[in-house]
Each structure stands twice: as structure tokens, then as C-alpha cells.
Amino acid sequence: MSDIGEHELSPPQIGILTEDMYGALAVAGRLQQRGLTVQIARTDNSPAARAQAVVVDADLRSHAEDPVGHSSRWAQWLREQGCRRIEQRIEPTLRGNPSALLHGMVAGSGMKRPITIASTAYPSAGNVCIDGRQRSPVAANQRGSLVSQALFNNSESHVVDLDTINQGAEYVRSVIDERISSGIRNFVLDAANEAQVRTGAVVAEHLLADGYEMLTTTSGSWLRYYPDVGADGFVIVAVSSRNDFGDRQLKQVSASFGDEGVVLSSDEIIDSTDEHLINLLSKFRVIALESAWKVTEELSTTSATTGRAVRALLDASLHARNPCLGVVVSGGYTAAEVIDRLSVETLRPGNELEPLCPVVRISGGPFDGMAVISKGSFVGSDNTLVRLVRRLIGS
Structure with a gap:
């Protein structure tokens, strides 16, 4: 290809860490369905410059001896690729080791005190989050699993409940700003339908645009709306x-x-x-x-x-x-x-x-x-x- 045909390529807009190949394929398919260019990386020498989104298969099962360290190295790699957003994909049923993946992502991101936004609901797949509890139609515990316990090991967090979400992105943002000023860094967003998932995605974009250091952890549902790439060209x-x-x-x-x-x-x-x-x-x-x-x-x-x-x-x-x-x-x-x-x-x-x-x-x-x-x-x-x-x- 001649020099005249080569554009300066922008770095990936988002890098997503997943625990296994199934999670990577699910995320990549959802992003590609939106029209984004997506690459699945399984080794740290995978070039990421041509993709708008990079999805990492961290293969935590093969690194059970040090899942946090392994996830941290991958998060650092995503940062080195220039990813503006770094996200963790978790199973909608909260199975696996989401806490280890999240702690590794925080350590490898290079961020000092990031805000973490958890949007774990996947309503179209039957998984909802109500009062900070993840509920699945096939789960044995019908009361649902506490998202804060699965992700944050019960570190201080705030649940943005459905009543708050239903008042719109601007109001949700004001609530989160107030909690941030009081020292809270971890947030769980309730959602029982697609409109509520989308509200959470809009809030995350606003936080990022305003300069907050932010990491996100999701089931992948909001990737229908997030990131709002606004690609150059x-x-x-x-x-x-x-x-x-x-x-x-x-x-x-x-x-x-x-x-x-x-x-x-x-x-x-x-x-x-x-x-x-x-x-x-x-x-x-x-x-x-x-x-x-x-x-x-x-x-x-x-x-x-x-x-x-x-x-x-x-x-x-x-x-x-x-x-x-x-x-x-x-x-x-x-x-x-x-x-x-x-x-x-x-x-x-x-x-x-x-x-x-x-x-x-x-x-x-x-x-x-x-x-x-x-x-x-x-x-x-x-x-x-x-x-x-x-x-x-x-x-």
C-alpha cells in the first residue's frame, strides 16, 4: 500500500477484559453488531492499532495461581495500546472470579483512585439488578446475589436504585457526584429494562467526558450503547x-x-x-x-x-x-x-x-x-x- 493510502490510525476506544473465550466472543459479537471494528487478543503481542475495540481473553482458568497479577498485566497492556476506556466483562450470573479480574484491572490501569461503575444487568437475557442484587431466572438464590460482595468484597459502595435511574441521566449524575464528594468510589447501577441500562451508559460517558478516572464492569448489555465512539472520519x-x-x-x-x-x-x-x-x-x-x-x-x-x-x-x-x-x-x-x-x-x-x-x-x-x-x-x-x-x- 502506498503512503498516500495509509491513514494515521487512532488508538482503540475501549479495551475489555474477559475471563474466558466465551466471554470474549460474546462481547466482540455485540460490539461488531454495532459496526465497530473489533479485535480479540489472546497474547500480548497482538497488534491493536487497527481496531476501535480490543477484547482480551484473559483465560483466568489457566492462571488460577495468580489471577490478580495476570489481569493486572493485561490491563497494563490495554493502557499501553492507548485505550481510553478499560472495562471488565463479567458473567450476568456473577459466576467465575469477577473480584480478581476487577482488582487486577484496577492495579494495571495505572489509575490512583478510579471510580468504578458496575452495570451488571442484562435484561434481554433475563438478568436484572434490583437494589444492588443480581437476579437470574436460573439462580438458586431468588433474592439475588449482592453485586458489591461479588465485585468489591463489601468495600464501601453505593447502589443507584431504580427510582433514581428512572429520573434520568442528569439526576443520576448529580447523585453520583454527591457520593463521590463524600469519598465513595464504587457504584452499582440497578436496571430491569433496556432503557435503564442505556441511562447508565449515558452517565458513564458524561463522567468520562468530565475527566474522571473511571473503570467499568458490566455484563456486556450496555455495549449496545457504550462506548459512544463518535469516530473520526x-x-x-x-x-x-x-x-x-x-x-x-x-x-x-x-x-x-x-x-x-x-x-x-x-x-x-x-x-x-x-x-x-x-x-x-x-x-x-x-x-x-x-x-x-x-x-x-x-x-x-x-x-x-x-x-x-x-x-x-x-x-x-x-x-x-x-x-x-x-x-x-x-x-x-x-x-x-x-x-x-x-x-x-x-x-x-x-x-x-x-x-x-x-x-x-x-x-x-x-x-x-x-x-x-x-x-x-x-x-x-x-x-x-x-x-x-x-x-x-x-x-
């Missing part, structure tokens, strides 16, 4: 066939991203200079391409025009060293044209992000690793393009 949305449904989807893209988005014609992009395109990329995070109304043209012709416009934007991004997070393409003809113009060697298939909306990653060439999400012209709802774009930008 831009997304291209390509729509060739003009119809009422496609127009409504583009209007939703424009409305949802406001000043960060723009809808332009493919012809305008093709006719633009590199300087103008580089300027566009510096202003907008979402660039949507539509074809002009030319009813006499075949769909294959308008798709080819769209493919050329996508390639022009991507070439400009290489010169600007501004990474493209991915391309969302509506229409089968257009998807084929776009991929044909990307100097693709092979394609790595990923998940079906929504019904009939698969993602692939480019392998080889100047756009190695870039995601392309495709959908049929009449697939989905008015907001489908918006949701697919948000997967790429990690929000």
Missing part, C-alpha cells in the same frame, strides 16, 4: 435510483445529521476539483449522493455515475488523510458499481446489520478494512439509512 451514503421512498430516506439523513451532513448530486462530485472535495470532507461527517432526475437514463448508467462519485470522494480522502468510516449503498446495481471501483482484491463478509442489509469489509488495495453496507432500493423504512450510518460512526 466521514461516511458516504450512495443512492442511485430516484423514487419517493429513496427521497424520503435522504431527507431523513439530512434532517438527522443537520450541519454535519449534506446531500449532493453525484454529477456535482464528479465535476469538482480535488481541492473542493477535500474542503467538503473537512466540513461534513455524512455526505449523501443522489442521482439527478434523468428518466431517459438506464439504472446501470446512473449507478456507474454514483460509483465514480464515491471513488472521487475516497481518492480525495486519501490526499486529505481523512478516513472514510464506510459507505452505505442503496440499490444492488449501485453496490456492485461502488465495489467494482474500489480496487478490491477480496471481500470479508460481516453481519446482516438489519434485514437485507449486509456489511462487507474491503480486503486489499488503498481502502483495506473499509466497510460497505448495502441494502435494496426498497428495503427498510424511512430511517434505515440513518440507522446504518450511525452504526458506522459508532453512535
Whole structure:
């Protein structure tokens, strides 16, 4: 790959310690489902620079003689990779050795007195946390297990109960701030449904944004919302066939991203200079391409025009060293044209992000690793393009 095709790569946004391979696979799958690039590390010489999230299989069963020290070394490794967030994944039933993993994570993080936020509920899997007790439909103890005992060895902690959670993230944050000022560093967040899990994720993001040193320990449920990556770079949305449904989807893209988005014609992009395109990329995070109304043209012709416009934007991004997070393409003809113009060697298939909306990653060439999400012209709802774009930008 030439120098012009190599972007400066950001460090991973989050590093997650898990006790075993099963936990690592569960976490990685949940993050990848959101559209994040994920790497599972099993040795400390695994390169992490290309992933937005790094998941560690700490394999504590094979290191039972010193689980804290082993976890500490992995946490230090994650810190060395530049991970801004370090998280522990625990079993929703609190099985295993979550306390050892947490103590090792604290020791290896390099943080002096971190705040620890525990969000252990996984409502969609039947596991809830009420009054600081983890409850599972298969647990022998129907009263639930005390999260503080399993994680903090009964060190001082505060349970943020459901009544508090239901008053919203801003109120929860005020309660946590008050407890922090009184010396408490460990918090357990109750949750019995997805909305309550999401509130906890928002609170964690706010604490991190305000400069608190923070570690998190979760069952993995809130990874649907956390981290809010807000990845650097831009997304291209390509729509060739003009119809009422496609127009409504583009209007939703424009409305949802406001000043960060723009809808332009493919012809305008093709006719633009590199300087103008580089300027566009510096202003907008979402660039949507539509074809002009030319009813006499075949769909294959308008798709080819769209493919050329996508390639022009991507070439400009290489010169600007501004990474493209991915391309969302509506229409089968257009998807084929776009991929044909990307100097693709092979394609790595990923998940079906929504019904009939698969993602692939480019392998080889100047756009190695870039995601392309495709959908049929009449697939989905008015907001489908918006949701697919948000997967790429990690929000």
C-alpha cells in the first residue's frame, strides 16, 4: 500500500477484559453488531492499532495461581495500546472470579483512585439488578446475589436504585457526584429494562467526558450503547435510483445529521476539483449522493455515475488523510458499481446489520478494512439509512 493510502490510525476506544473465550466472543459479537471494528487478543503481542475495540481473553482458568497479577498485566497492556476506556466483562450470573479480574484491572490501569461503575444487568437475557442484587431466572438464590460482595468484597459502595435511574441521566449524575464528594468510589447501577441500562451508559460517558478516572464492569448489555465512539472520519451514503421512498430516506439523513451532513448530486462530485472535495470532507461527517432526475437514463448508467462519485470522494480522502468510516449503498446495481471501483482484491463478509442489509469489509488495495453496507432500493423504512450510518460512526 502506498503512503498516500495509509491513514494515521487512532488508538482503540475501549479495551475489555474477559475471563474466558466465551466471554470474549460474546462481547466482540455485540460490539461488531454495532459496526465497530473489533479485535480479540489472546497474547500480548497482538497488534491493536487497527481496531476501535480490543477484547482480551484473559483465560483466568489457566492462571488460577495468580489471577490478580495476570489481569493486572493485561490491563497494563490495554493502557499501553492507548485505550481510553478499560472495562471488565463479567458473567450476568456473577459466576467465575469477577473480584480478581476487577482488582487486577484496577492495579494495571495505572489509575490512583478510579471510580468504578458496575452495570451488571442484562435484561434481554433475563438478568436484572434490583437494589444492588443480581437476579437470574436460573439462580438458586431468588433474592439475588449482592453485586458489591461479588465485585468489591463489601468495600464501601453505593447502589443507584431504580427510582433514581428512572429520573434520568442528569439526576443520576448529580447523585453520583454527591457520593463521590463524600469519598465513595464504587457504584452499582440497578436496571430491569433496556432503557435503564442505556441511562447508565449515558452517565458513564458524561463522567468520562468530565475527566474522571473511571473503570467499568458490566455484563456486556450496555455495549449496545457504550462506548459512544463518535469516530473520526466521514461516511458516504450512495443512492442511485430516484423514487419517493429513496427521497424520503435522504431527507431523513439530512434532517438527522443537520450541519454535519449534506446531500449532493453525484454529477456535482464528479465535476469538482480535488481541492473542493477535500474542503467538503473537512466540513461534513455524512455526505449523501443522489442521482439527478434523468428518466431517459438506464439504472446501470446512473449507478456507474454514483460509483465514480464515491471513488472521487475516497481518492480525495486519501490526499486529505481523512478516513472514510464506510459507505452505505442503496440499490444492488449501485453496490456492485461502488465495489467494482474500489480496487478490491477480496471481500470479508460481516453481519446482516438489519434485514437485507449486509456489511462487507474491503480486503486489499488503498481502502483495506473499509466497510460497505448495502441494502435494496426498497428495503427498510424511512430511517434505515440513518440507522446504518450511525452504526458506522459508532453512535
